[in-house]
Amino acid sequence: MFLPIESHQDEPDHHLTVIHLDKNQQLTGILPVTPEIDRAHASPKSVAVMENAINVSELVERLGSDEDAVRKMAVFKLQGSIADPSFADIFIAEGGLVKLRYLVLHTNGNTLAYSLTSFARLLEVDKGWEYVDRELVERIVELIVTHPLVNILRGAMSVLVLVVSYPHTGRSSPSGGPFGFRALKPAMNVYPQFLEMLVSRLSSADHALCANALQLINSLIRDLITNEDETEWPTFVKKLQDLGVIRAVYDLMQGSALHDHAHPLIEFQSLTKLLLRKWRDITVDLEKPDHRRTLKGIHLASNPDKLPVKGSEFADDTRRRHSPEKWRRLGFESESPAAEFQETGYMGMLDLTDYVRKHQGQFQMMLLEQSTKPARQRCPIARASLAVTAVLYEHFEVDKSATEDAKSYMLESRADFDRLFKPLLLHWSRLHVAGLHALFRLWKATGAELKDFDKLVELVRILVESVVGGASRTKDIQDVEDELAEFEYQRLRELQMELLELTYEDAWGQHLRQVRDELHHEALQFVKEQRIRCLLQGAWFPNESGAEDDAAPRVELKRPVLPYKYVQLSHNRRYLHFADFEAIGEDVPELDSLPHKIDLSIVSSVVSNVSASSDDSSGSTIKTLPHHSSSTKITIHGYVAATTLQRTSSKNHHNHTRSTSKATQKENLLLTLRPQSHSIASEWLDGLLMLLNQQPITAETNKLINLISNYGLKIRLLNVRFDDAAFVGEPPEIPSREGLDEDYYYDVFGGS
Structure with a gap:
């Protein structure tokens, strides 16, 4: 017999669920009823449709058939119904999960593809986790490494995404089996080319496969950041970067299939910001061996033995290495460099190290050139690097996740995607180097001294806002680097004054217009x-x-x-x-x-x-x-x-x-x-x-x-602090004149 009952709230397309009972009133079948069947309910047509209700016992029996064609047809029907929790309960009670797992482990072709899809949908309704074990995970990892068929790869990656991102706070699933990154780690040791194959799938012409691969990468990164210690995730992320994940995702963000890749791309952008925050939040501590080695590497890359040192007492190499200006000559403010990474954390050290490693020749040449100049005229390379890191961190709003950004857009039109996605964020390292070179160029062009350092950093901030902030989603990173390198100083100063005038226009309004009239x-x-x-x-x-x-x-x-x-x-x-x-x-x-x-x-x-x-x-x-x-x-x-x-x-x-x-x-x-x-x-x-x-x-x-008139206005604006015009938070309290009289005088000559 058939019994109509209310459907689950999370299945809005199903108004009824048809339960199939045998002659002994035992539950043997279940069929979600579509709106079409619902409309035809109580009509002769509904009888014919309901006769197609799946007999679960019969379906489970066919899953164990020796004939592949029978198994393939059974698992094909299964993938259409297994996502219903009620059906899943009956399927598991009939012993179907054991046979489905067997098909995943031992079949091929479409049978395997349907089996993987069915297993993934079962896990999506939070059932079947007790059958996720090391053997199953290793089999799926093997499929991703060795199997060429797209429909099999899509299902395999869907299963691994669920395993890695299993929503549980413990270190194992209820059955004691593995989940998260640890679930894949043994299989990845057996198949070391797994990550390489995974990254290569990001270039697949099949958009669904591409999205699944990126979802799996995202799940691995997020689980590592959340559940592993500080030594595990940096190594993993570095390996992904070496395999070309940045370039691959960058191409996807600039591509035309944004609707198909939107969710995993937003998550990857959000994870990129999360990684930057994690690195920023790590305090530079010279008691840590890796931090000490990194800082020592910066010093050795400067080729200290070839730098001229004043005074014969530092003539030999040993004394040269212990120069009282060992760190200040590299651009730090003191001989205790660790304290200067307070704002940027370990992220600032990574950016400085990256620049020194990739541009070691230029780094050494600059130090040699500046060693002949008075101390006040030397460009502080280390401080400049940390300043550019801080500028980029602020520009990309790293403290604000991409997921929060996505809530501000409907993500329906191409313009929404263009505003949301920031492909240039992925090329953080190259932007840092380009910004640092721009600061060096401005230092030389303006004949700056140490007292002018903050002013030049402000110019670099405006430069980044103009070039990087004004770049379209599809603009190539090389074009951005070229524009940063060729931007004219005079135009930059004009932008600075325009921005300053707009800032004070908003803050002062009528007062600024009055000043303009007076100056005119x-x-x-x-x-x-x-x-x-x-x-x-x-x-x-x-x-x-x-x-x-x-x-x-x-x-x-x-x-x-x-x-x-x-x-x-x-x-x-x-x-x-x-x-x-x-x-x-x-x-x-x-x-x-x-x-x-x-x-x-x-x-x-x-x-x-x-x-x-x-x-x-x-x-x-x-x-x-x-x-x-x-x-x-x-x-x-x-x-x-x-x-x-x-x-x-x-x-x-x-x-x-x-x-x-x-x-x-x-x-x-x-x-x-x-x-x-x-x-x-x-x-x-x-x-x-x-x-x-x-x-x-x-x-x-x-x-x-x-x-x-304009120069007069600019001079007046430059002589006023920004906080005088636009207070951060509450404006300062006006001092009270209570208890004061008019018995005062002006000290005209400034004497004491």
Whole structure:
């Protein structure tokens, strides 16, 4: 008979479970009912479907058949039902687990593939652990090493993933059998090529197999970190790295099959951060032999016997090795280097060792070069290495696991994966070396000294944020290294100031905008004074034939046109003096020798084509305009009164209008200037405008005003600590004035 009952909550697709009882009311079969069967329940169609319910006793009997075809069909049906806990209980009660284990140990082909899948699904519902023993594990390890069929490998790896990551706090399963890394260790001794084959599967074209292989690697690493001592997991991880696991996972993270590999890739990235934290948390202790050997290796790699040592008392090798600057010459701050690894821990020592080992020649060359410099000018290599390690640790947010990051994304679109996965994290060692080389380059380019060390580290931090943080998921590590090596110092400083301004903009807001306005006004006044001083200094301008064709009527004397004109502002800044000359003299004409002058109070406008022709926003070099082709022109117009425009000729003096009403006067051309360069044109045009209390109009002057204003802002920002603008945590408490009066004074001279 068939009896409908409620399904398990963890099987949402099954609304009913059909139980099969024999004539003696003994339970012999069970079938999860699909929604299709559920909808057809109580209809004639349901009878035909339910007749297919598995008879567990019969299925177990067929698993033990001598014919492979019978066993294969039975285990094929089994893999579809074994994941149901109720079915699994009946299957085990009927003795099916013994026969399933036998098939795993002794069959091949599809029969073996279905058997492995069934066994893995049985373990997933936390049943059958008592049959996981050393023989079974060794058989599955052998399959992974020797078997080529993908469907068998997938099932074998699924079983091992469950064995290694068995959720139990003890050292063995309830039956006393092995689990975790220890379960595989004996089999790995028999098949030493196991890890190599496992890593090679990461390059498989079968995405499921690839994901299973990475899951197994993740399980081994996590179990070792969780349950083994500090000596076991570093050796294992180092072996995986030597086999190429980093490159293989890096390629997967940059690949296109992210949906198929997402879970194991996220876990591997999380484990990478966990490993970095583990290394960081290990305190460098010279009482430990391996720590002492590592530090000694750094010293010996520096080739101390070839370094020049001051004083003959250190001439022999023995004394040289006991130099009072043994560690400081390598870039440590003291002769007790272990204390300087406090922030970065053993991870900092590993990074420094890696650099010294891979770039030993450069390391020795730098020490030789710096030994000839004063101590304050030597780049502290060891401190620099530790600083770059700390920068990378902060940049990748190592204290935050990748699993926590994944919760922030839906992981549905490619953009979600691009933001989550950080393939460059896997190349930590190469990024460390590239960052260290960048710091060395900045040290040399800036002529830095020890007091500037923290400033250079800050620049490296900005460099890493810009290049590494700005890199796309698919950007190759070699391209990142090249960009770190070629990044221009000037651009880096600009980024630093932009970041600083944004930081203080957020912290100060309105106050910073007020400072900007004040500085812009100060810069404007400064440039105004500079431009007016150019007028006070005077300048030569060419006169050109055809200069008399101006639209406005000229008021100047009718006289022969001489080649050059000299113009100068009076010391009281009220008159513009000028005169024409045959040639540019070696000596500057005296102001009193200039017969013509214009009272600036009558000037109505200054017009020019300078702003259009001199807009050199690209910053290119200004070229001097040839005399014969100069097209740049400044014209000064004004309302002329007899008392304001003075001439040497009394005849012309009587021709001027004496009316003081500008409304009844006509605007006249007072003077024409033809500058020979854009720079002179900018100085005189904007100088005249600013002298008349008008705004400058040329690009060159405005660029100068902005430059001075921005530098003023940067200087003020650099003189303020970051904590003054953005407090970490609660802002400092304002001191109370309780008990104070106004009886105080300022010590102007700074005396005691």
